Amino acid sequence: SAPRYVLGIETSCDDTAAAVVSESGEVLGESILSSVDLQAKFGGVVPNLARQAHEDAIDGVVAEALHAAQLEPPDLSGVAVTIGPGLSLCLKVGVLKAREVAHLGGCPLIPVHHMEAHALVARALAAASSYDDDPSSSAQPAPAFPFLALLVSGGHNLLVLVEGLGVYKILGTTLDDAVGEAYDKVARLLGLDLSRGGGPAVEELALSGDAEAHAFPVPLKNSRDKAKNCDFSFAGLKTSVRTAVERTIGIGGGGGGGLEVGEEAARAKVKADIAASFQRVAVEHLCLRTRTAVLWARETHPGLGEIVVAGGVASNRTLRRELEALALDLDLKLVCPPPRYCTDNGVMVAWTGMERLRAGVGVGECPETPRPEEG
Ligand code: KG4
Ligand code: ZN
Numbered sequence: 001s002a003p004r005y006v007l008g009i010e011t012s013c014d015d016t017a018a019a020v021v022s023e024s025g026e027v028l029g030e031s032i033l034s035s036v037d038l039q040a041k042f043g044g045v046v047p048n049l050a051r052q053a054h055e056d057a058i059d060g061v062v063a064e065a066l067h068a069a070q071l072e073p074p075d076l077s078g079v080a081v082t083i084g085p086g087l088s089l090c091l092k093v094g095v096l097k098a099r100e101v102a103h104l105g106g107c108p109l110i111p112v113h114h115m116e117a118h119a120l121v122a123r124a125l126a127a128a129s130s131y132d133d134d135p136s137s138s139a140q141p142a143p144a145f146p147f148l149a150l151l152v153s154g155g156h157n158l159l160v161l162v163e164g165l166g167v168y169k170i171l172g173t174t175l176d177d178a179v180g181e182a183y184d185k186v187a188r189l190l191g192l193d194l195s196r197g198g199g200p201a202v203e204e205l206a207l208s209g210d211a212e213a214h215a216f217p218v219p220l221k222n223s224r225d226k227a228k229n230c231d232f233s234f235a236g237l238k239t240s241v242r243t244a245v246e247r248t249i250g251i252g253g254g255g256g257g258g259l260e261v262g263e264e265a266a267r268a269k270v271k272a273d274i275a276a277s278f279q280r281v282a283v284e285h286l287c288l289r290t291r292t293a294v295l296w297a298r299e300t301h302p303g304l305g306e307i308v309v310a311g312g313v314a315s316n317r318t319l320r321r322e323l324e325a326l327a328l329d330l331d332l333k334l335v336c337p338p339p340r341y342c343t344d345n346g347v348m349v350a351w352t353g354m355e356r357l358r359a360g361v362g363v364g365e366c367p368e369t370p371r372p373e374e375g
Pocket of ligand 1: 179184315342
């Protein structure tokens, strides 16, 4: 019989998330608990703390998603779970729970790759009713294979040609840091509040800054004309930012340096200028590589018409605006899931499970232990 409902569980990083989707992509129930607040106090993700947070949260989160969907385990057609990349201690919490629910429901387990889930969630947009509360997304089509995916998160930075379910060509990856990681490090250098994650803090501060104040070099710009180089690098840009911080406001971004004590407003302006300049260059780098990837992909797939952007950084307004302009220029449709489906969530896992179940691809092959080594 056709699959009807899939539960998805995500515990790869600092969010414990679960959701139930229908075969048409409708979100029937979802629940998410983030420990990003807790992690911020320790200046980053501490594996044992994160594991403990997932263990404390997982039963409640899964129960809430099922309850909201008014379903019990026996109603499920499958249980999808992220098996990597991510922190192995954390992934295990999700896998154990998924096994338990699949056993209770007598349905298959569906192992899901975290980045595949980020790439495919936009296809769940077919069920527009799930997204009605987000007017910006209601007109978006479900991208058809093949499409290009730009995945920008804290741990990953990829340009992927998605040719079909489970058929991916990686056109570019990061040589050092991922863009979200760069945002987080810049937030730390500037001494910003990390409780909502570094990215949103930098984005907000950048609003009041002059993006042209600092001429940070665009990474790998000299290799741009090597037609097929779609790789990313953010280490150099981060160093440029650190140098600018040290020169203007002193080490740690907290004061001293070139400014007199008490010049609060001036310091805020200096920080905002650095944030805005960093963001301009980071976004330009992402867009230049994406342009290269589109041209490259079109050599083999001339009809390529869509680009999906996902991962936590995809909720960044400046990036979205610049990608819109790029898409217009290249005659592409840009598909951005609503911000809450850009960051880690249960819906992307449940939906990827639904696609796999429908296609009969990779179902029930959940390994005994997760595969964290990729990330
Ligand atoms: O996909 P995600 O929730 O988790 C993984 O890393 O898999 O992405 C989190 C990352 C963090 O580095 C966070 O700082 C960044 O996405 N981020 C942003 C924004 N919102 C989240 N970066 C820039 N601008 C944002 N608005
Ligand atoms: Zn993610």
